[in-house]
Amino acid sequence: MSKILIVDDDEIFRTMMAEMVRREGxxxxxxxxxxxxxxxxxxxxxxxxxxxILMPEMDGIEFxxxxxxxxxxxxxxxxxxxxxxxxxxxxxxxxxxxxxxxTLPKPFTREALRAAIDQALEHSPPSSGLR
Amino acid sequence: xxxxxxxxxxxxxxxxxxxxxxxxxxxxxxxxxxxxLAEAADLGRRLVAHEVxxxxxxxxxxxxxIRLASAHPDLPLSQxxxxxxxxxxxxxxxxxxxxxxxxxxxxxxxxNARLEQSxxxxxxxxxxxxxxxxxxxxxxxILGFSELLSDELPPASAGQQHLEFIQQASxxxxxxIARMLTFAREMADDPTEIELVALIRETLDLxxxxxxxxxxxxxxxxxxxxxxxxxPSQIQQIVMNLCINAGAAISSTPGRIQVGVRLxxxxxxxxxxxxxxxxxxxxxxxxxxxxxxxxxxxxxEPGKGSGLGLSVVHGLVGKLRGSISVSSEPxxxxxxTIDLPRLQQEGKASEDAPPIRHTPPSQQETPE
Numbered sequence: 001m002s003k004i005l006i007v008d009d010d011e012i013f014r015t016m017m018a019e020m021v022r023r024e025g026x027x028x029x030x031x032x033x034x035x036x037x038x039x040x041x042x043x044x045x046x047x048x049x050x051x052x053i054l055m056p057e058m059d060g061i062e063f064x065x066x067x068x069x070x071x072x073x074x075x076x077x078x079x080x081x082x083x084x085x086x087x088x089x090x091x092x093x094x095x096x097x098x099x100x101x102x103t104l105p106k107p108f109t110r111e112a113l114r115a116a117i118d119q120a121l122e123h124s125p126p127s128s129g130l131r
Numbered sequence: 132x133x134x135x136x137x138x139x140x141x142x143x144x145x146x147x148x149x150x151x152x153x154x155x156x157x158x159x160x161x162x163x164x165x166x167x168l169a170e171a172a173d174l175g176r177r178l179v180a181h182e183v184x185x186x187x188x189x190x191x192x193x194x195x196x197i198r199l200a201s202a203h204p205d206l207p208l209s210q211x212x213x214x215x216x217x218x219x220x221x222x223x224x225x226x227x228x229x230x231x232x233x234x235x236x237x238x239x240x241x242x243n244a245r246l247e248q249s250x251x252x253x254x255x256x257x258x259x260x261x262x263x264x265x266x267x268x269x270x271x272x273i274l275g276f277s278e279l280l281s282d283e284l285p286p287a288s289a290g291q292q293h294l295e296f297i298q299q300a301s302x303x304x305x306x307x308i309a310r311m312l313t314f315a316r317e318m319a320d321d322p323t324e325i326e327l328v329a330l331i332r333e334t335l336d337l338x339x340x341x342x343x344x345x346x347x348x349x350x351x352x353x354x355x356x357x358x359x360x361x362x363p364s365q366i367q368q369i370v371m372n373l374c375i376n377a378g379a380a381i382s383s384t385p386g387r388i389q390v391g392v393r394l395x396x397x398x399x400x401x402x403x404x405x406x407x408x409x410x411x412x413x414x415x416x417x418x419x420x421x422x423x424x425x426x427x428x429x430x431x432e433p434g435k436g437s438g439l440g441l442s443v444v445h446g447l448v449g450k451l452r453g454s455i456s457v458s459s460e461p462x463x464x465x466x467x468t469i470d471l472p473r474l475q476q477e478g479k480a481s482e483d484a485p486p487i488r489h490t491p492p493s494q495q496e497t498p499e
Contacts, residue, residue, distance in 0.1 A: 010268045016271070
């Protein structure tokens with residue numbers, strides 16, 4: 001069974017998210033930035049990607065951009081503690097502009113995460129055949 | 132001696148002027164009269180430093196003349212007429228120059244203070260956003276782990292209740308962060324409905340004093356009212372920076388700056404307010420035009436300008452969701468055109484046809 005890939009640089013949050021997703025009955029793989037995520041995806045196709053936006057090395061936006069360039073059809077949930085602000089930092093709006101259909105602001109409840117996963121998997125294009 | 136002279140032109144300046152006038156008139160030695168004129172120029176600058184109004188410079192001269200006349204009642208006017216005027220002219224010219232410099236410095240200080248304030252507010256907003264981001268991550272972990280922990284505790288236990296409290300407290304913290312962010316954003320960026328024509332007219336009164344005397348500044352709005360969503364200080368800064376820039380482009384000859392406001396609705400698009408600032412100065416070549424909004428780009432001599440004025444304007448216009456363009460040719464002036472989204476005020480929605488139209492056809496609004 002393919003795994004849910006969790007990408008977040010905050011170790012405690014990542015551990016929490018991984019455990020929460022695991023208890024929803026999925027297998028998970030957790031990495032700490034976009035670069036590591038890309039490396040994982042080259043080896044194995046995840047069922048779903050849950051990615052943070054602001055990360056060192058490669059942030060979520062660059063990661064999503066690289067995936068899109070390769071014709072991504074893996075569903076993505078973007079999570080972030082950042083909000084729309086007057087600063088120029090990337091945030092969930094940026095992710096939405098990149099075509100991410102499911103966004104989830106931090107902090108979130110277990111219920112909200114469950115709903116986001118269901119929504120993202122529902123919108124997921126057929127996983128076989130197309131690229 | 133009257134009170135106003137006492138309070139504004141200090142007695143020693145008044146005495147000095149009377150003395151130097153005598154020197155200038157009675158000097159046998161051309162060097163001495165030259166020295167008196169130099170002192171008159173110095174005095175002119177001192178009068179500005181003491182904030183003595185121009186009218187009182189005339190009084191000062193008048194008073195010195197009376198002293199001279201009473202000290203030397205037999206001096207024939209025909210002999211000294213030319214000599215009497217020279218120190219006054221010298222003092223007056225130095226006074227005007229110093230006054231203009233003082234006003235320029237003040238206008239610049241106002242602009243800089245506003246710029247500084249908007250930078251500070253932006254910094255607060257950025258700081259708030261950074262704190263919010265980190266806090267949300269921390270809260271996310273607290274909330275998430277407390278939910279996970281509740282799986283491991285017996286239902287309806289005291290532990291469950293404690294976790295419930297942790298969660299409630301986390302939600303309160305989350306709401307607090309959201310409020311802090313909103314507040315920071317509002318502080319940094321608090322646009323209101325403002326009427327451009329009156330605000331620009333007011334701003335130009337401030338700008339006018341900092342422009343050289345032979346630069347004419349005309350405001351020719353084609354509408355009586357134009358409403359936009361902005362902070363008044365943003366509009367003031369845009370107008371001031373553009374006018375100061377236009378004034379700098381008019382180097383030697385007498386020149387003219389025209390500021391205009393009109394309504395404009397491009398076909399199929401939302402209605403706009405169009406603000407134009409046009410000068411008949413040096414103009415710019417293509418290369419300069421392309422870089423004109425770059426931060427720190429300047430054609431002014433070192434120390435004469437930061438090169439930030441137009442990039443600040445560009446940034447502000449962007450913040451207001453407007454657009455700015457420049458058209459210019461070397462030798463034939465420059466025109467900056469700013470389009471801002473227009474607010475349709477209640478009961479004023481049908482102002483698309485401006486009441487006055489006396490512009491040449493080439494400048495008129497495109498047909499709607």
